[in-house]
Amino acid sequence: TATASATHVAPIPTVMPDTPIEQFVGDAGSRTLWVVFVLMLLASAGFTALSWRIPVSKRLYHVITTVITLTAALSYFAMATGHGVSVHKIYVRHQHDHVPDTTEVIHRQVFWARYVDWSITTPLLILDLGLLAGMNGAHITMAIIADLIMVLTGLFAAYGSEGTPQKWGWYTIACIAYIFVIWHLALNGGSAASAKGQKLRSFFVAIGGYTLLLWTAYPIVWGFADGSRKVGVDGEIIAYAVLDVLAKGVFGAWLLFTHRSMAETDVEVGGFWANGLNREG
Numbered sequence: 001t002a003t004a005s006a007t008h009v010a011p012i013p014t015v016m017p018d019t020p021i022e023q024f025v026g027d028a029g030s031r032t033l034w035v036v037f038v039l040m041l042l043a044s045a046g047f048t049a050l051s052w053r054i055p056v057s058k059r060l061y062h063v064i065t066t067v068i069t070l071t072a073a074l075s076y077f078a079m080a081t082g083h084g085v086s087v088h089k090i091y092v093r094h095q096h097d098h099v100p101d102t103t104e105v106i107h108r109q110v111f112w113a114r115y116v117d118w119s120i121t122t123p124l125l126i127l128d129l130g131l132l133a134g135m136n137g138a139h140i141t142m143a144i145i146a147d148l149i150m151v152l153t154g155l156f157a158a159y160g161s162e163g164t165p166q167k168w169g170w171y172t173i174a175c176i177a178y179i180f181v182i183w184h185l186a187l188n189g190g191s192a193a194s195a196k197g198q199k200l201r202s203f204f205v206a207i208g209g210y211t212l213l214l215w216t217a218y219p220i221v222w223g224f225a226d227g228s229r230k231v232g233v234d235g236e237i238i239a240y241a242v243l244d245v246l247a248k249g250v251f252g253a254w255l256l257f258t259h260r261s262m263a264e265t266d267v268e269v270g271g272f273w274a275n276g277l278n279r280e281g
């Protein structure tokens with residue numbers, strides 16, 4: 001039986017339901033996935049157009065930001081067409097005093113494509129912010145590695161078994177990694193930004209604070225969706241859709257438009273990153 005094969009469930013008699021509770025995508029979720037796919041494509045086209053008359057030496061944010069929305073478009077295309085998703089089988093054991101224990105069986109779709117997307121796009125968002133602040137390579141690298149640990153352990157948490165340390169254990173580890181990311185961006189990013197002047201610092205604080213608010217909503221959505229499953233698959237799709245549009249699309253537009261008018265935002269890394277291949281710009 002399913003109970004016996006799941007090693008974490010003690011072999012005590014339990015009543016299993018005939019049919020599992022199914023938590024699957026519905027019409028609203030499906031439509032939302034297509035809408036965000038189109039929005040991310042439009043954003044990618046818009047960001048590409050914005051770089052048109054910008055010299056190559058000043059295009060690094062355009063390149064990074066366009067790759068962010070393009071990656072999101074690909075992942076939303078996958079999810080909208082039913083790729084990048086698998087059904088997670090969840091067994092929740094309920095103990096009773098006088099009757100045999102019962103096991104609740106839930107089949108819930110987990111869109112792992114999100115985590116592939118995040119493992120590409122969140123490091124790039126950190127790179128955008130790190131370059132903006134003028135952080136050094138060591139601090140940017142550490143923030144990106146902590147971020148990758150956050151996303152990958154978050155993926156493990158999403159497939160963790162109920163009633164074992166897997167799920168909330170991985171979730172806790174992911175949250176600690178997330179605190180590292182914020183720590184690096186706020187402290188090292190903050191002091192690096194100050195060195196570039198008051199104007200740049202104010203912009204960094206504004207766009208960094210905006211990012212902090214949005215990013216912090218992701219683990220909260222996760223807690224209600226994959227975590228406690230109080231929110232269904234459609235609710236989860238819609239919540240992440242709003243966050244993704246704000247954290248990638250609106251973020252990118254804000255950064256690129258500000259970069260046009262604020263010379264302090266120029267990337268100071270030098271070498272091939274900024275101007276090694278094309279010095280006439």
Ligand code: RET
Nearest residue numbers: 154174175178215218219222244247248
């Ligand atoms: C998870 C669950 C585990 C705990 C934490 C999480 C954080 C996720 C974040 C995602 C940000 C995504 C963005 C996407 C695109 O723009 C993995 C949900 C802390 C912060 C910004």
